[in-house]
Amino acid sequence: MRIEARLNELGLALPAEPEPPPGFQFAFEWARVLGNRVYLSGHAAQHADGTFAGPYGRVPSEVSIDDAIEAAHATALSMLGTLSRELGDLDRISAWLTVAGAVNADPGFPQTTVIVNGFSDVITQLFGPRVGGHARTALGYSALPMNNAVLISAEVEIDG
Numbered sequence: 001m002r003i004e005a006r007l008n009e010l011g012l013a014l015p016a017e018p019e020p021p022p023g024f025q026f027a028f029e030w031a032r033v034l035g036n037r038v039y040l041s042g043h044a045a046q047h048a049d050g051t052f053a054g055p056y057g058r059v060p061s062e063v064s065i066d067d068a069i070e071a072a073h074a075t076a077l078s079m080l081g082t083l084s085r086e087l088g089d090l091d092r093i094s095a096w097l098t099v100a101g102a103v104n105a106d107p108g109f110p111q112t113t114v115i116v117n118g119f120s121d122v123i124t125q126l127f128g129p130r131v132g133g134h135a136r137t138a139l140g141y142s143a144l145p146m147n148n149a150v151l152i153s154a155e156v157e158i159d160g
Contacts, residue, residue, distance in 0.1 A: 003090035006126050007080075014081035016050035018043075021146065031086040036094075036158055040082065042102065042151040045074035056147040059115060061106050063149040068103065071150040072118030079154060080126075087158060095157040096123055096134040102151045105140030112138040119152050 007014065020026055032039045045053040055063045055071055063071075084090055101116030103109070116138035124132040134154070144151045 001089060001091060003080075003093075003126055004084075010125075012077060013048060014077055014084055015046040015048050016081070017085065018046060018052070018078070018082075019050035021052065024146075030082045033086065033158070037097075038083065038086065038093075038156045038158055040079055040154045040156070042145070042153045043075050043079045043082065044146070044148040044151050045071040046078045046081070052146065052148070055149045057149060058104050058106050059109060059149055063104075065111065065114065068115045068149045069118035071148075072101065072115055072152065073122055075150055075152045076119045076122035079152065083156070092158045093127065093156050094131060094159045096127065096132050097155045097157055099123075099134050099136040099152060099154045101136065101138040102144055103138065103140050104144040104147065104149050104151075105142075107142070109140050112140045115150060116152065119150075 028041055030041050047053045053074060055067050057063045059065060059068045080090060099119065101119060103112040103115045105112060120136060
């Protein structure tokens with residue numbers, strides 16, 4: 001339980017299972033395990049109780065760059081919560097393979113990579129560069145589900 005110990009050391013807590021907003025239903029799996037791979041659906045920042053935390057809106061006109069980076073950071077914790085529930089032990093993760101970041105961006109916003117760094121920094125800090133290093137995209141979109149500022153999906157490799 002090395003990764004859980006590192007989370008505690010850093011004062012980070014994983015949120016509960018995502019709670020859909022009223023009138024909304026999730027018709028997909030948050031994590032799909034196939035062989036030694038886990039495919040992770042798009043995650044957003046959450047509060048400890050599993051409700052979505054936002055921020056909501058386009059970056060940078062409605063959501064500041066700093067708030068969007070913090071949302072990407074919190075999204076890493078949301079995804080780790082899903083992985084912890086699915087795998088039982090985050091130490092089973094042997095490699096972060098790909099990360100796909102989506103930023104709800106104003107037209108022409110060129111700093112999507114800076115925003116998604118908030119996610120990548122958490123993963124690398126917890127898992128180290130050998131396991132936590134990953135290929136990545138960071139794209140800007142004109143709209144995201146529930147108007148989230150940041151949405152991130154990923155693929156990881158697991159042992160056993």
